[in-house]
Amino acid sequence: MVNKKKKVAVLGGGMAALTAAYQLSQQDDYEIDIYQIGWRLGGKGASGRNTELGDRIEEHGLHVWLGFYDNAFSTLRKVYQELDRPADAPLSRMYSAGGKGSTPSGAPMDAFTPINWLNMLETTPDGTRKPWRVEFPQNDLEPGLHNEIISMWGYLELFLKWGIRDLAGDLFQPPGCMKIFKSVFKRKKQRQNFTDKFQHLVKPASDVEEVLRNRGVDTLPETDQREAALWHLAHHLHAGLGADVKDHTEKDHSVLVWLIKEAVNERWRRIKDTVETNDDERRLWSLSYLALSYFAGCLENRVLYKGYSHLNNLDLREWFYSIQLVKEPLANQLAIESAPMQALYDLAFHYEDGDTKKPRLAAGIAIEILSRMVMGYKGSILYFMNAGMGDTIFTPLYQVLKRRGVKFHFFHKVTELGLSDDKKSLKSVKISRQINLKKDQYDPLVDVKDLECWPNRPLFDQIVEGQALKDSGENLEHAWNSWTDTGGEITLDADNGDFDHVILGITLDALPEITKQLTQADEAKWGGMLNGIKTVQTQAMQLWFNGDAESLGVDKTRPVVGAYVEPLSSMTDFSHLLERENWDANGPKHLIYDCGVLEQKNNETQPAADKRVRDNVVDFINNDASLLWPKATSSINPTGLDWSALYAPENVSGEDRVDHQYLRANIDPTERYVLSLPNTVKYRIKTDESGFERLILTGTWIDLGFNIACIEAAVISGMQAARVLTGEPGHIVGETYKELL
Numbered sequence: 001m002v003n004k005k006k007k008v009a010v011l012g013g014g015m016a017a018l019t020a021a022y023q024l025s026q027q028d029d030y031e032i033d034i035y036q037i038g039w040r041l042g043g044k045g046a047s048g049r050n051t052e053l054g055d056r057i058e059e060h061g062l063h064v065w066l067g068f069y070d071n072a073f074s075t076l077r078k079v080y081q082e083l084d085r086p087a088d089a090p091l092s093r094m095y096s097a098g099g100k101g102s103t104p105s106g107a108p109m110d111a112f113t114p115i116n117w118l119n120m121l122e123t124t125p126d127g128t129r130k131p132w133r134v135e136f137p138q139n140d141l142e143p144g145l146h147n148e149i150i151s152m153w154g155y156l157e158l159f160l161k162w163g164i165r166d167l168a169g170d171l172f173q174p175p176g177c178m179k180i181f182k183s184v185f186k187r188k189k190q191r192q193n194f195t196d197k198f199q200h201l202v203k204p205a206s207d208v209e210e211v212l213r214n215r216g217v218d219t220l221p222e223t224d225q226r227e228a229a230l231w232h233l234a235h236h237l238h239a240g241l242g243a244d245v246k247d248h249t250e251k252d253h254s255v256l257v258w259l260i261k262e263a264v265n266e267r268w269r270r271i272k273d274t275v276e277t278n279d280d281e282r283r284l285w286s287l288s289y290l291a292l293s294y295f296a297g298c299l300e301n302r303v304l305y306k307g308y309s310h311l312n313n314l315d316l317r318e319w320f321y322s323i324q325l326v327k328e329p330l331a332n333q334l335a336i337e338s339a340p341m342q343a344l345y346d347l348a349f350h351y352e353d354g355d356t357k358k359p360r361l362a363a364g365i366a367i368e369i370l371s372r373m374v375m376g377y378k379g380s381i382l383y384f385m386n387a388g389m390g391d392t393i394f395t396p397l398y399q400v401l402k403r404r405g406v407k408f409h410f411f412h413k414v415t416e417l418g419l420s421d422d423k424k425s426l427k428s429v430k431i432s433r434q435i436n437l438k439k440d441q442y443d444p445l446v447d448v449k450d451l452e453c454w455p456n457r458p459l460f461d462q463i464v465e466g467q468a469l470k471d472s473g474e475n476l477e478h479a480w481n482s483w484t485d486t487g488g489e490i491t492l493d494a495d496n497g498d499f500d501h502v503i504l505g506i507t508l509d510a511l512p513e514i515t516k517q518l519t520q521a522d523e524a525k526w527g528g529m530l531n532g533i534k535t536v537q538t539q540a541m542q543l544w545f546n547g548d549a550e551s552l553g554v555d556k557t558r559p560v561v562g563a564y565v566e567p568l569s570s571m572t573d574f575s576h577l578l579e580r581e582n583w584d585a586n587g588p589k590h591l592i593y594d595c596g597v598l599e600q601k602n603n604e605t606q607p608a609a610d611k612r613v614r615d616n617v618v619d620f621i622n623n624d625a626s627l628l629w630p631k632a633t634s635s636i637n638p639t640g641l642d643w644s645a646l647y648a649p650e651n652v653s654g655e656d657r658v659d660h661q662y663l664r665a666n667i668d669p670t671e672r673y674v675l676s677l678p679n680t681v682k683y684r685i686k687t688d689e690s691g692f693e694r695l696i697l698t699g700t701w702i703d704l705g706f707n708i709a710c711i712e713a714a715v716i717s718g719m720q721a722a723r724v725l726t727g728e729p730g731h732i733v734g735e736t737y738k739e740l741l
């Protein structure tokens with residue numbers, strides 16, 4: 001019988017490619033083969049268990065999921081449902097009831113744990129460094145179940161309310177029910193008094209009174225304070241505008257911005273002499289000034305009508321500086337150079353060439369992610385995984401796809417895409433097989449405390465040349481390893497019926513070699529894309545400690561730190577993962593993950609980069625440990641950690657103990673993080689616009705609408721790739737700004 005299924009070759013097994021395979025395999029019309037270099041799935045999100053060291057988890061870096069990852073959570077929720085693990089198995093469900101479920105043996109039932117705060121390290125104007133914690137209240141929404149998205153005006157309103165509430169303080173609070181009730185009775189009298197008092201107190205610019213009158217705003221608070229009057233008017237004008245932005249006029253918006261500017265300037269005059277020394281006042285100022293600048297900047301730049309993307313020629317901080325609610329430099333600097341702002345650049349690795357003196361992040365993209373991150377989260381702002389990212393995300397995906405009949409080809413390194421003679425379509429895919437397997441299929445997982453996990457290196461006993469590979473110490477995931485592939489070369493040929501479509505899920509910096517023919521055929525588009533979009537190297541460390549949080553002096557609430565000392569500036573306490581590792585009673589009691597960018601050095605080898613990361617970590621531990629682990633500092637060096645606090649064999653002393661932690665330099669082309677620098681989004685190519693028949697693109701490097709590299713973007717791009725073939729899913733949440741209007 002003729003096989004009518006379409007054959008799809010998926011190249012790469014990162015989040016984007018696997019999502020595409022997941023979506024396609026919902027239908028029975030496709031035969032799907034996934035080709036993956038090395039021994040595991042997950043790409044930049046892959047993790048591995050170190051079976052020789054307590055089955056500890058080793059990651060590419062620090063990974064958390066943000067509460068607004070609607071597509072990623074809903075995909076994973078369905079994956080866990082389909083996987084249908086026994087209820088008493090660890091990680092038997094994605095997330096339910098606040099993530100508090102546990103099995104009879106005490107293992108977590110849920111794949112995720114919610115986190116409702118972000119800690120930052122603030123460098124105050126006098127140069128001291130102080131912790132700063134921002135709370136994000138948990139809401140009733142469930143990640144992956146409630147996927148409604150707020151309108152763009154809705155986001156703006158939330159920022160406005162936040163800014164006014166915090167900055168105006170007790171001068172003005174948006175009215176509760178009783179106040180509105182009373183105001184009905186006062187209204188008539190107030191109306192008579194309004195004009196006189198308004199002119200006298202508010203000293204309005206032209207158009208202000210007319211706009212307020214048109215929008216039915218004709219009350220003033222009883223106080224004679226101008227600032228209070230301005231907050232009151234801004235709030236009521238905004239409320240009078242209504243939700244449909246098509247009914248707003250440009251004049252409405254300019255008057256609203258005028259009221260906010262005037263109010264903010266009044267406030268600044270009151271606090272400017274104390275704001276530098278008063279921590280609470282300064283922090284309130286920074287956050288509310290950013291919120292109100294965001295609101296005013298979006299209105300002034302007509303973002304509601306033109307979308308976010310037209311701001312992408314500016315860096316985020318440049319954009320904020322252009323708004324200038326207050327003209328004085330200090331007023332702007334305190335907010336725009338504040339720790340939360342730094343944390344955003346840090347979390348998104350947005351430093352050009354990995355140089356922390358060159359923070360650059362396209363403004364349109366940044367404000368889109370900011371809105372969704374801070375105002376659009378479901379349940380909690382952050383979620384921690386309850387095992388390694390590989391174990392939590394990629395094991396379930398792998399197992400479900402395998403059950404559905406998707407074929408996995410590990411140790412298959414794609415080397416070249418070939419074009420047809422007329423250069424219009426993809427004809428071939430060349431693949432180098434890195435090893436020979438002893439049996440037909442590679443079985444990639446290992447069991448760790450009843451959870452199937454990915455090992456941190458190949459399972460050598462399944463490989464014909466396993467011993468030689470082990471002895472060589474070569475890493476098959478690295479582009480520049482000196483292992484000579486032993487499995488021979490294969491070529492998938494469309495003309496032989498090997499594939500009908502290829503989904504290219506290999507990431508950007510690995511592509512120049514692989515897609516040479518494509519670049520030759522379309523230099524402007526492919527060459528432009530490969531040169532125009534930039535990536536960055538990252539570095540990461542995981543430190544295991546002998547003592548628990550209390551003995552180290554760690555704050556009781558687990559730190560999730562952004563804006564720490566550059567470059568290792570993003571850090572979290574992941575001690576909950578120790579339970580999922582395999583230690584005896586004398587094992588480590590505290591665990592932190594930390595990562596940041598790694599400055600670009602051309603032609604650097606992996607060992608040289610590894611050495612640089614080690615130096616950075618030693619530096620960090622010697623100079624920046626005391627604020628984090630105040631009870632474990634060294635008696636000879638009060639800023640540094642006592643090396644014996646790190647978990648390592650007893651006979652190892654001093655900084656050598658760092659060699660028993662997990663450090664990582666992500667310099668391999670495929671490990672580099674994709675950046676969204678100003679003026680670069682234009683080089684991206686959409687999933688169905690490769691320019692070559694049969695070739696569909698996926699990954700965080702394509703133009704997917706939500707162009708910031710993260711798991712949510714990878715999932716969206718995978719959905720888009722599948723949609724090219726199946727038309728499904730018809731609707732992808734948050735794909736473009738248009739649906740936000």
Ligand SMILES: Cc1cc2nc3c(=O)[nH]c(=O)nc-3n(C[C@H](O)[C@H](O)[C@H](O)COP(=O)(O)OP(=O)(O)OC[C@H]3O[C@@H](n4cnc5c(N)ncnc54)[C@H](O)[C@@H]3O)c2cc1C
Pocket residue numbers: 011012013014015016017035036037041042043044045060061062063064065066412413414415505506507510538540595666670671672673698699700701709710711712714
């Ligand atoms: C250190 C670090 C920390 C991060 N932290 C977070 C976080 O906390 N939250 C978040 O949302 N995002 C985070 N990200 C970003 C996120 O991990 C990535 O955006 C996402 O995983 C990218 O997925 P992808 O499928 O587009 O690409 P990739 O994951 O790069 O997938 C590409 C795949 O292709 C494979 N491949 C490469 N070359 C070949 C070849 N020649 N032949 C066959 N296969 C090949 C790779 O092995 C990989 O499986 C982080 C990234 C890094 C680097």
